[in-house]
Amino acid sequence: MGSLILSQVFNAIMLACTLALIGIGFSLFFGVMDIVVFCLGDIAIASAFCILGITSLTGVYAALNGIFPMVVSNIILVICGGVFGAILVTVMYHTVVAPFEGKNINASLLSTVAAGYVIRELIGIFYPGGRDPQNFPNLLPTGYLFNNTMLSWRNIIIVGTTVLVLMLLYWFVNRTKAGISIQALSQNKEASIMIGIDWHKMVIVTFLIGGFLLGIAGFLTASYASTLRFDTGSMYGLLGFSVAVVGGLGSIYGALAGSLVIAFVEVFVTGFIPGGAAYSGVAGFLIVVLFIIFRPEGIIGEKSISKV
Amino acid sequence: MTNFLKKRSILILACVVVSLSLMSSFLLAGCSSKQSASAKTVKVAFIGPLTGPDASEVVGPKNCFDLAISQANASGKLPYQIQSVYYDDASNAGTAANDAQKIVSDPDIIAVTGFFNSAPCAAAIPIFKNAGIPLVIWGAISKDLTQAANMPYITRVVPTTFQEIQPMATMVTQTMGYKKWAVITSTSTYGQDTLAGFKAGIQGVPGVNIVSVDSIADGTTDFRPVVTKLKSEDIDAVFFGDNLTEAALAVRQMQELGITNVLLTGTSALTDPAYIKAAGTACEGMIVSQSGEDPTLLPNGQAFVAAYNAKYPQGSYGSYGEYAYDSTNIIIAALDGLGANPNPKDLATKIAAINYNGLLGTTTFDANGQTTDKLTTIMVVQDGQFISWDNSQYKTGVRKLPPV
Structure with a gap:
């Protein structure tokens, strides 16, 4: 036992690690833009498809492996996925978010839901065999530490990457001018603009960073599942949103805490309640509902009192 | 405060959007179908998930529908040309109900063949029944779709999950002696139906019991919590009642966590090359049962395969293509003799009473509208391919299945 x-x-x-980065994506965009961008899950999965696409182009992958050692070429692939995510998010910002800026906030919310559907179906239609489940290539090393199936190198690298990305993000948000500007915008947009922070520039920076994070999130979750399907993004996005809500929308550390809460609830309901697998999703989303009712600012959300 | 309230209201709005997208079932008010005075156009509708997660499974059936219609039009045996119309249910019950309303409000549509998924089919059945439009089901296999109350309008050419799983369940429990079972299935209608079918299939076999049942929502990618739990239970075999992506993920994660010495079994949903591609070596030796038979082994099959390959050199007819072909041909055969101005009601009565000798043998419908043709084949994965159990090296003992 x-x-x-x-x-x-x-x-x-492990599940928390695959959810943390997308939760942070939701928090970042909500913090700066005050909107929930609903297609983030689909963008993450599209980035994973981008990595898959590059590896299936035999010439390109072989050439990469010829020039660089395996590890380096795999890191380049992951960065390609991140860049693809950043580009996709930026394109999405200009097409479905920017036109509604300053107008009805519901419009941009709905347009991002629609954008997610479009991304999903475009993968299904245009990726070769896009509706079939795809094998995600094993870019992470195989094998086990101490011969324990839980401690596979892949799992260790997934945890390590998540921690590394979180640390880099911590450094960026707290130690760089752009990061502090983003924080300021998140806390009080009007005052930040008054003291000369370029809101538009910061939005673009946020989207680029968020998109890059999503690309890595897509890579980690695809590597962990080892199979990828065009429509996994909707559920993934929904979980990411839940994580962000439970942790506190707008808070990066909240997203981490939220991902742990959601992951532990889902796994323990599945693992220890007989027949509980059917209710793991119910339990996870019930937690979200409870948080919205009783603690809408989330675990580590910004304090509402300071705003009164 | 206002800022906080604003964020909170956005949050609530966001949750409304999520819940709306989750429970998508909008039924339009019923429209009555009316008969046109002079039927110059006769349309037969095909409905299935042309987009969405199951779209790849429906390419073959849709092609087979087209093939049957074009063959009938070319033969000139009907006094008109049949027009094909297509409706996309996207595997969604609400969309299917909307489609059904559109179909019954088009007076030219005389019959419908369709449905890959059981839930959309169940949503559309009352609409077709009330409008008196015959529906011949080629793919949805939930047991309750065909009922005496729906006769003569709703008939089905494909065996139900119960009919399909029975022979395999008997073979692996009674003949081979696998006793302690775990079931991994889906929370969907399909998953619960396959679970019930499997339970019915093993009922009464002495000593056989199901140790655990895990129903998992479609779209889940992480089965490790369940697999970890199975590892601690001493099981002989696992039955997978879910769809191919989920089953592929689960068997891969079982292999990854070191559960390799148990028998794997599944449903016809897995008999697709995409499943083997996704599951890799983890599914070697997996046994599934499938309704129907390889068309090339059927008496009328060679002509069908030749005609199909000539028209669609690119794609395969899929797991349900032969059923779509026969169901369309049953509609066409029933239209023969109804004159230039056929009436859906007469057509339905004629379909329900048909004795049709087609690709899959002789089809007649019982009092519930269910086919009496229960052709099933047991298949096993050998060297990354589904082959008939009877021709496999597992049957002859050259290769060994996991020990009991």
Whole structure:
């Protein structure tokens, strides 16, 4: 029983890692733009498809592997996925978010839902065999540490990458001018613009960084599942949104806490309640509802009192 | 405060959007169908998920529908040319109900063949029944879709999940002796139906019991919590009742976590090359049962395969193509003899009473509208391909299945 609990704790931590980055994506955009961009899951999955597409172009992948050692070429691939995510998010910003700026906020919300549908169906239609499940290439090393199936190198790298990205993000948000500007915008947009922060520029920076994060999130989740399908993005996005709400929309550390809460609830309901698998999603989303009712600012959300 | 309230209201709005997108079932007010005075046009509708997650499965059936219609039009045996019309249900019950309303309000549509998924089919059946439009189901296999109350309008050429799973369940439990089972299935109508079919299939076999049942929502990608739990239970075999992507993910994650010595079984949803591609080596030796038979082994099959390949050199007819072909031909055969101005009601009565000798053998419908042709084949994955159990090296003992 002890080892079973330990294994499920590992499962939950892994699931949390695949959810944390997309949750942060939701928080970043909400913090700066005050809107929930609903197609983030689809953008993450589209980025994973971009990586998959590059590896399936045999010539390109072989050439990459010829020039660089395996590890470096794989890192380049992941960066390609991140850049693709950043480009996609920026294009999406200009097409479905920017036209509604300063107008009805519902319009941009709905247009991002629609954009998610468009991205999903475009993958299904234009990627070769796009509606079939795709094998995601094993870019992370195989094999196990201490011969333990839980401690595969892949899992360790997924956790490591998540922690690394979080640390880089922490540094960016707290130590760079752009990061502090984004924080300021998130806390008080009008005052920030008055003291000379270029709102439009900061929005673009946020979208680029957020898009890059989503690309990495897509890569991690696809590597963890090892199979990718064009429509996984909608559920992934919904979970990412839940994570952000539970942690506190707008808070980066909240997203991390939220991902742990959601992941532990889902895994433990599945693992320890007989027949609980059917209710893991229910339990996860119930937590979200409870948070919205009783603590809408989330676990580490900004304090509402300071705004009164 | 206002800022906070604004954020909160956006949040609530966002949640409304999420819940709306989750429960998408908008039924339009019913429209009555009316008969046109002079029927110059006769349309037969095809409905299925032309977009969405199951779209790849419906390419073959749609092609087979087109093939049957074009063959009938070329033969000139009907006094008019049949027009094909297509409706996309996107695997969604609400969309299917909308489509059904559109179909019954088009007076030219005389019959419908359709449905890959059971839930959209169930949503559309009452609309067709009330309007008196015959529906011949080629793909949705939930047991309850065909009922005496729906006769003569709703008939089905494909065996139900119960009819399909039965022979496989008997073989692996009674003949081979696998006793302790785990079931991984989906929370969908389909998943619950396959679960019930499997339970019915093993009922009464002494010593066989189901240790755990895990129903998992479609779209889940992480099965490790369930697999980790199975690892702690001493099981002989697993039955997968879910769709191919989920089953592929689950068997891969079982292999990854080191559960390799149990028998894997599944439903006809897995008999698609895409499944083997996604599951990789993890599905070697997996046993599934499928309704129907390889068309090339059927008496009328060679002509069908030749005609199909001539018209669609690119694609395969898929798991349900032969059923779509036969269901369309049943509609055409029933139209024969109804004159230049056929009436949907007469057509439905004629379909329900048909004795049709087609691709899959002789089809007649029982009192519920269910086909009496229960042709099923047991298949096994050998070297990354589904082959008939009877021709496999697993049957002859050259290759070994996991021990009981």
